[in-house]
Amino acid sequence: MSPQDAYQLVYNFMSLAIAAMGASFFFFVSARGSLKEGNRMAVTLSAVVVLIAFYHYVRIFDSWVAFGTTGAPFNEAYRYVDWLLTVPLLVAELVLVLKLDKKLESTLIKRNVVYAFLMIATGYVGEMTEITSVDLASPRTIWGAISSVFFVLILRDLFGGIDASIKKQSKDIQGIFKILRVVLIATWGVYPIAYLLPAVAGNLGLTAQDGLVLKQVGYTIADILAKPGYGLLIWKIATLKNGSSK
Numbered sequence: 371m372s373p374q375d376a377y378q379l380v381y382n383f384m385s386l387a388i389a390a391m392g393a394s395f396f397f398f399v400s401a402r403g404s405l406k407e408g409n410r411m412a413v414t415l416s417a418v419v420v421l422i423a424f425y426h427y428v429r430i431f432d433s434w435v436a437f438g439t440t441g442a443p444f445n446e447a448y449r450y451v452d453w454l455l456t457v458p459l460l461v462a463e464l465v466l467v468l469k470l471d472k473k474l475e476s477t478l479i480k481r482n483v484v485y486a487f488l489m490i491a492t493g494y495v496g497e498m499t500e501i502t503s504v505d506l507a508s509p510r511t512i513w514g515a516i517s518s519v520f521f522v523l524i525l526r527d528l529f530g531g532i533d534a535s536i537k538k539q540s541k542d543i544q545g546i547f548k549i550l551r552v553v554l555i556a557t558w559g560v561y562p563i564a565y566l567l568p569a570v571a572g573n574l575g576l577t578a579q580d581g582l583v584l585k586q587v588g589y590t591i592a593d594i595l596a597k598p599g600y601g602l603l604i605w606k607i608a609t610l611k612n613g614s615s616k
């Protein structure tokens with residue numbers, strides 16, 4: 371890929387993310403109105419998440435343009451600040467829609483807010499280290515591994531919560547919970563892979579530039595699926611619950 375094509379590809383995905391976040395904000399705000407009080411909060415949180423992401427993608431896009439025109443370093447911190455705010459909210463909206471007993475609900479939310487903070491903070495330290503070719507003892511790999519421990523703890527808790535809730539649901543809600551489980555793994559799993567790509571590009575026969583492009587495109591696609599996409603599933607569950615007593 372020529373450097374121009376590579377630059378343009380990232381540019382276009384970032385632009386798409388701005389559109390996706392803005393449009394889904396409008397959707398979640400309008401859709402929440404027709405839900406009953408008890409089902410509304412999860413969709414409100416989706417609206418908050420995509421609004422935060424809309425703002426950050428405007429800044430991310432600006433930073434990418436500055437990088438392209440003046441060579442100023444691209445500011446990756448916008449992504450991490452965004453995740454620091456949005457991951458706890460995404461965890462909370464899932465837990466809310468599970469309708470667990472209040473004690474378990476509160477434990478799961480509190481514990482996973484802490485895990486999410488630690489996952490992102492340690493990942494950020496790793497992201498800021500110099501990219502070397504893959505080496506088990508490199509700071510990028512070590513911080514990435516520490517961050518992954520919290521990642522696994524979060525997924526274990528969320529899957530446990532879904533399992534505890536799923537039996538009590540009607541058939542169609544059970545189906546969506548199953549999809550949500552796959553979406554969680556398939557989208558959240560992209561982040562650690564994208565994080566590692568610049569370091570393993572050489573081993574995969576890719577150039578260093580390809581590694582960086584794939585990381586940016588990977589994070590951006592994952593964000594679109596994990597925020598608006600996941601929010602739509604949560605909205606679907608809230609809508610189905612609206613019509614049932616469960």
Ligand code: RET
Pocket residue numbers: 453456457460489490492493494496513514515517518521558559561562565593596597
């Ligand atoms: C990092 C560092 C390397 C190891 C792991 C990571 C995980 C990141 C995740 C981010 C999820 C973000 C979401 C944002 C949506 O709003 C930090 C890249 C495991 C899972 C869901």
